[in-house]
Amino acid sequence: MSRFKQGGKKEMPGITSSSLSDIVFMLLFFFMVTTQMRETENKVKVVTPEASEVVKLDRKDLNSYINIGSPTLAYQQQFGTESRIQLNDSFRTTDEIRDFIAAERDSKKESDRQLMTVSIRADQDVRMGIITDVKQELRRCSALKIMYTARKPAK
Amino acid sequence: MAKKTPAINSSSTADIAFLLLCYFLMTTTMGSHFGLNRRLPPMPDPTQKIEDQKVNRRNIIQVKINAADRILAGSEAIDVSQLKDKIKEFLTNPTNDPNLPEKEVKEIAGYSKGTYPVSKGVISLQNDRGTSYKAYIAVQNELVKAVNELRDDFSMREYGRKFAALGEDEQKVVKDCIPQNISEAEPKDIGQRR
Numbered sequence: 001m002s003r004f005k006q007g008g009k010k011e012m013p014g015i016t017s018s019s020l021s022d023i024v025f026m027l028l029f030f031f032m033v034t035t036q037m038r039e040t041e042n043k044v045k046v047v048t049p050e051a052s053e054v055v056k057l058d059r060k061d062l063n064s065y066i067n068i069g070s071p072t073l074a075y076q077q078q079f080g081t082e083s084r085i086q087l088n089d090s091f092r093t094t095d096e097i098r099d100f101i102a103a104e105r106d107s108k109k110e111s112d113r114q115l116m117t118v119s120i121r122a123d124q125d126v127r128m129g130i131i132t133d134v135k136q137e138l139r140r141c142s143a144l145k146i147m148y149t150a151r152k153p154a155k
Numbered sequence: 156m157a158k159k160t161p162a163i164n165s166s167s168t169a170d171i172a173f174l175l176l177c178y179f180l181m182t183t184t185m186g187s188h189f190g191l192n193r194r195l196p197p198m199p200d201p202t203q204k205i206e207d208q209k210v211n212r213r214n215i216i217q218v219k220i221n222a223a224d225r226i227l228a229g230s231e232a233i234d235v236s237q238l239k240d241k242i243k244e245f246l247t248n249p250t251n252d253p254n255l256p257e258k259e260v261k262e263i264a265g266y267s268k269g270t271y272p273v274s275k276g277v278i279s280l281q282n283d284r285g286t287s288y289k290a291y292i293a294v295q296n297e298l299v300k301a302v303n304e305l306r307d308d309f310s311m312r313e314y315g316r317k318f319a320a321l322g323e324d325e326q327k328v329v330k331d332c333i334p335q336n337i338s339e340a341e342p343k344d345i346g347q348r349r
Contacts, residue, residue, distance in 0.1 A: 021168035028176045033185035042216040049289045051296040053303055054189035063188075119190060124290050129284030131291075135339075139198045150292055 044069035044086045047071065049124040051150035062116050063147075064104040068098070068130060069123035083126045094133045101141045121149040187341055196338065214256040214275045216245050220294055222285030235293050242301035246333070248275050263331045265324055267313075277336045295337075301337045309333055 046069045057063060067086040071079045074089075084091050087100045105113055118138060122131055138146060216236070216237050219227040226233055228241050248255040256276035263271055265278040278298055282291055303318070318329055 017169065018165050021165065021172050024169050024172035024176060026276045028179065031163070031176065031179050031183070035179065049292040051191055051292055053296050053299040054191060057188045057190065060188060085266060105294055117192075119188075124287070124289035126288045127284065128286040128288060128291055131288060132282070132284060135195060139195050142197060144195040144197060145192075146195055147192050148295065149188070150191040150296075152189060 041089060042067065042086070043072060043075055043089070043091065044084060044123070045072050046121050046123045047125075048121060048149050048151050050153040051148075054150050054155055057117070057119070057147065059112075059115060059117070062108060062112055063119050064101075064116070065119050065121055066100075066134060067121045068126050068134065070125075078106055083123070083130050085130070094130075094137050097134065097137045098141050099137070101143050105143075115145070116143065117145045117147055118143050119147045119149050156247065172310040174342045178184045191292070191299060193295075193337075193339070211257070211275075213254055215277050215279055216242070217281060218294060218298070219281045220283065220290055222283045224287055224290035226290075226294060235290075235297060239301045242278065242298060243305060245278075246274050246301065246305060248274065248276075259265070261331075263328060266328045266332070271332045273332060273334065277338055279338050281339075298337055299335070302333065305333050306330070 015049055044067050046067055068083060069086075070076075070081045070083050071091070079091060085094065086092070087096065087098075092100070102119070105116060120131065120134065135146070138144070216229050217227075220226070226235060226238060228238060229245075233241060245255055248258065256274050258272035258274050261273045262269060263273075280294065280298070286323050306318045309332060310316055310321055310325075311328055313329075314321060314325060318326065321329065
C-alpha cells in the first residue's frame with residue numbers, strides 16, 4: 001500500500017498570470033505619479049547645459065517657461081535656424097515678453113505672485129546676446145526671480 | 156447543488172494595463188526640473204539720481220567671459236577648472252591678504268558663537284553678447300559650487316553635518332555667515348553683435 005502514488009504522467013500546472021496585471025498596474029501608477037502632462041509643443045530645439053550644482057524647483061505651478069533655441073526641423077523652412085524665443089506655443093520677440101509675463105502673473109493666485117519664477121530654458125549653443133536681452137526685459141517687468149534650467153551631468 | 160460559476164479569464168487585464176502604461180509614457184514627461192536659481196537686480200529707476208556705489212576695490216572680483224568663451228578672473232586669464240579655487244580663496248581670504256576682501260565681524264542671529272567674520276567679497280559676472288550659453292552656465296556653476304563647498308566646510312566644522320542635512324534654522328545661519336553675492340553686471344555691448 002503506497003500513500004504516494006507514482007503512477008501516471010502529471011501535467012505541469014500553468015503559471016498563473018493573474019499577478020502580472022498587478023505588476024503592470026504598479027508600474028502604471030509609478031509613472032502617473034512621477035511624470036507630468038506635456039503642456040506645450042516644443043518648437044525650438046533645446047539641449048540644456050550641464051551643471052552639477054542644480055537645485056530642484058520647489059513650486060512647479062508658479063513657474064513659467066521661456067524657451068530659447070534654434071527652431072526644430074519642421075519650422076526651419078519658415079523661421080530659419082537663427083535662435084528664437086518661444087513663449088507658450090509660438091515664436092515671439094523680446095518685446096512680447098512683457099505681455100507674456102503680465103498674462104502669467106494674472107493667472108497666478110494673488111498671494112503667490114511674488115514667488116513666481118521664470119525658467120529660462122535655453123539651448124547650450126545659444127549666444128548670450130539673446131539671453132541678455134531677455135534678462136533685461138524681465139528686469140523691466142520686474143520679474144526678478146529666474147532660473148537657468150540645467151541638467152545634472154551623467155556620471 | 157449550486158452550479159459553480161466559471162472564473163473570469165483575467166489574462167487580458169495585463170494587456171489593458173500595458174496599453175494604459177504606454178499611453179502615459181507617451182503623453183507625459185518626467186518631472187525632473189532642475190536649474191540654477193538667480194535673482195536679477197531691479198531695473199534702476201531713471202528718475203533716481205545715480206549714486207556711485209563705492210565698493211572697495213579689494214572687495215570685488217570681476218569674472219569676465221569673452222566671445223571666445225575665455226575667462227578672466229580678477230586680472231588673470233584662467234581656465235574654468237581653476238575658477239572654483241580662485242573664488243574660494245577670494246571669499247575666505249585665509250591669510251588676511253590686503254588685496255583680498257575684508258571681513259566684517261557681524262552678529263548673526265541663532266549662531267552659537269554670536270559673531271562671525273563675514274566676507275564682504277562680491278563676485279561680479281560679466282559676459283559678452285557672443286559668449287555661448289554653455290560657457291556662461293559652466294561659470295555660474297563654478298561660482299555656486301565654490302560657495303556651496305564653503306558652506307559645506309562651515310557646516311561640517313560647526314554642526315558636523317553637510318549643509319544639505321541641516322535644519323532650516325541652521326541653514327539660515329550658514330547662509331548668513333557665507334552669503335552668495337553674485338552680481339550680474341549691466342550688459343555691455345562689446346565685441347561683435349550676433
